[in-house]
Amino acid sequence: xxxxxxxxxxxxxxxxxxxxxxxxxxxxxxxxxxxxxxxxxxxxxxxxxxxxxxxxxxxxxxxxxxxxxxxxxxxxxxxxxxxxxxxxxxxxxxxxxxxxxxxxxxxxxxxxxxxxxxxxxxxxxxxxxxxxxxxxxxxxxxxxxxxxxxxxxxxxxxxxxxxxxxxxxxxxxxxxxxxxxxxxxxxxxxxxxxxx
Amino acid sequence: xxxxxxxxxxxxxxxxxxxxxxxxxxxxxxxxxxxxxxxxxxxxxxxxxxxxxxxxxxxxxxxxxxxxxxxxxxxxxxxxxxxxxxxxxxxxxxxxxxxxxxxxxxxxxxxxxxxxxxxxxxxxxxxxxxxxxxxxxxxxxxxxxxxxxxxxxxxxxxxxxxxxxxxxxxxxxxxxxxxxxx
Numbered sequence: 001x002x003x004x005x006x007x008x009x010x011x012x013x014x015x016x017x018x019x020x021x022x023x024x025x026x027x028x029x030x031x032x033x034x035x036x037x038x039x040x041x042x043x044x045x046x047x048x049x050x051x052x053x054x055x056x057x058x059x060x061x062x063x064x065x066x067x068x069x070x071x072x073x074x075x076x077x078x079x080x081x082x083x084x085x086x087x088x089x090x091x092x093x094x095x096x097x098x099x100x101x102x103x104x105x106x107x108x109x110x111x112x113x114x115x116x117x118x119x120x121x122x123x124x125x126x127x128x129x130x131x132x133x134x135x136x137x138x139x140x141x142x143x144x145x146x147x148x149x150x151x152x153x154x155x156x157x158x159x160x161x162x163x164x165x166x167x168x169x170x171x172x173x174x175x176x177x178x179x180x181x182x183x184x185x186x187x188x189x190x191x192x193x194x195x196x
Numbered sequence: 197x198x199x200x201x202x203x204x205x206x207x208x209x210x211x212x213x214x215x216x217x218x219x220x221x222x223x224x225x226x227x228x229x230x231x232x233x234x235x236x237x238x239x240x241x242x243x244x245x246x247x248x249x250x251x252x253x254x255x256x257x258x259x260x261x262x263x264x265x266x267x268x269x270x271x272x273x274x275x276x277x278x279x280x281x282x283x284x285x286x287x288x289x290x291x292x293x294x295x296x297x298x299x300x301x302x303x304x305x306x307x308x309x310x311x312x313x314x315x316x317x318x319x320x321x322x323x324x325x326x327x328x329x330x331x332x333x334x335x336x337x338x339x340x341x342x343x344x345x346x347x348x349x350x351x352x353x354x355x356x357x358x359x360x361x362x363x364x365x366x367x368x369x370x371x372x373x374x375x376x377x378x
Contacts, residue, residue, distance in 0.1 A: 046269060050288075051289055051291055051292050052288070054259075054265075054289055055262075057259045058262045060263055062267070062269050063270070064270070086255070086262075180292070181296060188269060
């Protein structure tokens with residue numbers, strides 16, 4: 001059960017995206033998908049329903065292709081754990097327009113609520129720092145979420161990684177579109193590209 | 197230069213990596229993702245020296261699959277350079293090729309076949325073509341220097357022109373088997 005001092009994932013994501021302008025948003029599969037759908041569908045959302053461990057890398061590909069557009073990956077601790085090496089790849093590429101946010105409740109919410117490694121000894125922020133990302137934040141208050149929201153909606157000097165500690169409540173699923181070809185083309189058109 | 201058998205004598209003067217580089221330029225490939233491999237060493241150097249290309253060094257090959265999906269969503273063409281063992285690392289991430297439908301193009305240097313000394317390379321090397329095909333990737337192969345241009349160009353045309361996901365295998369006979377000198 002969620003403790004009273006833990007952040008509500010839906011409120012966190014809604015706040016992160018409230019001042020959104022031209023950012024492309026890439027959720028990881030599972031609960032992050034539902035949080036972002038709950039904040040409101042958008043032409044620049046590329047929902048993930050699979051490819052576990054790949055959300056940050058999809059974000060990196062978009063960020064390198066569109067260096068003036070902020071790209072925000074919002075995923076969970078389980079999805080991030082599966083693609084931790086990608087944080088080293090991001091640090092080496094050093095894109096100033098990429099933010100990776102791990103909503104960390106320490107559990108695999110989609111598969112029965114088993115504890116993840118971040119309920120044990122693993123700290124994703126320390127991993128991101130060790131990979132070489134300079135701006136790494138561990139967030140436990142809405143005031144810190146406010147500051148992060150300002151940063152992720154603009155282009156900076158390097159990538160940002162944030163672990164946001166959230167509660168473990170199971171929330172209603174808000175299911176977004178799952179046709180990836182449609183989603184891909186919707187983002188491409190929003191960025192001014194053709195379908196092929 | 198590492199010692200190789202097979203095509204080793206031609207290695208110093210071989211021109212097929214230049215031909216691959218020229219094809220990537222012709223097809224306006226921008227993001228070049230790779231896990232380093234000796235067979236791709238010359239091509240990787242050329243990519244790093246080109247101001248219009250974005251090389252991305254990966255920790256594991258599946259990252260490259262996801263990056264190429266993102267690259268295309270953002271408007272870039274990309275390619276993935278890897279060794280045959282890396283194909284095994286990509287399998288689930290290759291789901292993106294089917295669901296997202298983007299121009300996936302990979303150049304795979306083969307290990308575990310012609311003259312291979314290291315038995316640990318053989319299981320994945322042997323399964324590489326079928327593993328790619330199981331995930332819906334078209335597989336072409338070049339085994340001799342004289343056919344590299346034609347085969348790689350055909351693969352690039354299928355991938356970037358027709359969005360048919362394609363991998364070109366560069367045979368160990370072409371690259372030369374690595375020699376483990378003590």
